[in-house]
Amino acid sequence: MEVESEDVRLDEVTFAVLDVETTGLTPQFGDRVCEVALLRFRGDRELGRFHTLVNPQRPISPGAFAVNGIRDQDLVDAPIFAEIAPRLLDLLEESTLVAHNAPFDLSFLAAECQICDLRLTANPIIDTLALARRCYLFPSNSLQTVARFLGVDTMGQHRALADVVTTKMVLQRFLADLRQKGVVTLAELLAAQGGPIGSQRREATPLPPQIEEALGSDRRLQLRYVSADGEETRRMVTPLRVTAHAGYLYLVVMCHLRQEERTFRLDRIVEIS
Secondary structure, eight states, X not given: OOOOOTTSBGGGOOXXXXXXXXXXXXXXXXXXXXXXXXXXXXXXXXXXXXEEEOOOSSOOOHHHHHHHOOOGGXXXXXXXXXXHHHHHHHHTTTOEEEETTHHHHHHHHHHHHHHTTOOOOOOOEEEHHHHHHHHOOOSOOSHHHHHHHHTOOOTTTTSHHHHHHHHHHXXXXXXXXXXXXXXXXXXXXXXXXXXXXXXXXXHSOOOOHHHHHHHTTTOOEEEEEEOTTSOEEEEEEEEEEEEEETTEEEEEEEETTTTEEEEEEGGGEEEEO
């Protein structure tokens, strides 16, 4: 992947907006990509798009299915990642990669490339989540909330192609705002998001934005949770920490229903608000 110069003006930058849907939250524990979409554009001109389901060669977790609605049977005849990787990486050539919560998507992309023995070069990365946090005061920085406050249509949310189109429109609104503040080059846009997103962030375990924000602010969350025996409950909680055990991530919380600490397996949380 060629690296794009950071001193280029924003109207000359080729952006490649990426979104992946996955079987769960953590590639470190074996979760895989099950859908990928990418859209390239420069200025107001779309340069190409790519979208496909991907056979992850493992089951979809209950939490992932609740979010994206993708079923195991939908993926039986889909290509495996190794079959679509050359086309995907070709579209990333000489571009600036864009994603909402970029460390999440990049951690999966890097893991899939490692499985295929392919090299993923660190092109400039713009994270619309980082821009939302640093430059705005939205009530929540989830993609759907940001888009709603900006008047961007979010039909088909939580599927890769729909989220890519939404992220592109959100980025374009951000760029229009930031130009008025003197942000006109890619280097200045990277500074506006807090600097480059380095490889050290890609290797960390990214969390859903709602959980990450709540951990740093004592904010309460409402969880919809499905237990191992299929029982569904709703809990109002204050997240305390995230732990790993036996190949799964767990959210430790103060449960306000029970008034005590409780632990919830992250891949069984089907809704967070």
